[in-house]
Amino acid sequence: MTSLRHNLLSEDCRVAINHMASYELHISDAYLSMACYYNQDTEAPLFAAFFEDQAEVKREHAKQFLRYLRKRESKICLLVIKRPDIDNWGTGIQALESALELENKLTSLLQNLKTMASANEETDLLHFMGKYLDKQKRNKTT
Numbered sequence: 001m002t003s004l005r006h007n008l009l010s011e012d013c014r015v016a017i018n019h020m021a022s023y024e025l026h027i028s029d030a031y032l033s034m035a036c037y038y039n040q041d042t043e044a045p046l047f048a049a050f051f052e053d054q055a056e057v058k059r060e061h062a063k064q065f066l067r068y069l070r071k072r073e074s075k076i077c078l079l080v081i082k083r084p085d086i087d088n089w090g091t092g093i094q095a096l097e098s099a100l101e102l103e104n105k106l107t108s109l110l111q112n113l114k115t116m117a118s119a120n121e122e123t124d125l126l127h128f129m130g131k132y133l134d135k136q137k138r139n140k141t142t
Contacts, residue, residue, distance in 0.1 A: 007073055010120040014074045016113045017065055017125075023109055024062035026081040027102045031055035034099070037089045047092045054099070061132065068128055107136050 009017070035052035038044040069076050089095040110133055117125040 009069075009072045009074045009125070010116075010122065013113070013116055013120055013122055013125060014069065014072075015077075016109075016116055017069055017074070018077050019079055020109055020113060021062045021065040021069075021076075022079040022081055023106060024058045024065065025078070026083075027106060028055045028058035028062065030084045030102060031058060031099070033084060033087075034089050034095050037087075038092070038095070044092055047095060051095070051099075068125075072124075103136070110136055 031051045032055040035048050035050075035055060038047035038051065066076055084098075086098070089098065110129065114126065114129055114133060116122075117129065
């Protein structure tokens with residue numbers, strides 16, 4: 001019984017990880033919308049390819065967070081996040097500005113989860129999150 005209890009996540013970390021997975025899926029949906037928008041615009045095929053790639057990356061991140069929850073025998077309960085209200089992404093610059101806003105919020109959520117994991121002494125979670133924090137930092141500096 002002790003080993004099972006040790007494997008369980010704290011409730012606030014479980015909720016935060018579910019939020020992370022939901023937000024990663026939300027970003028994936030937004031990027032897919034951007035990719036489809038620019039796919040129709042023959043003047044911006046690079047934007048279409050970039051956003052399609054990013055949509056897949058974010059979807060994979062969400063799946064990894066969900067796998068982590070299962071590994072820790074935690075309940076999966078994804079939040080519903082309203083889809084972007086935008087159907088016309090405008091210029092490529094406008095889409096990149098929207099993407100930057102999404103990524104900044106993601107960074108904030110990751111930092112909050114790291115703080116929460118530290119406060120709850122969730123060393124396995126901190127280790128798991130390391131690659132996401134490092135990747136997010138690299139994305140912000142490039």
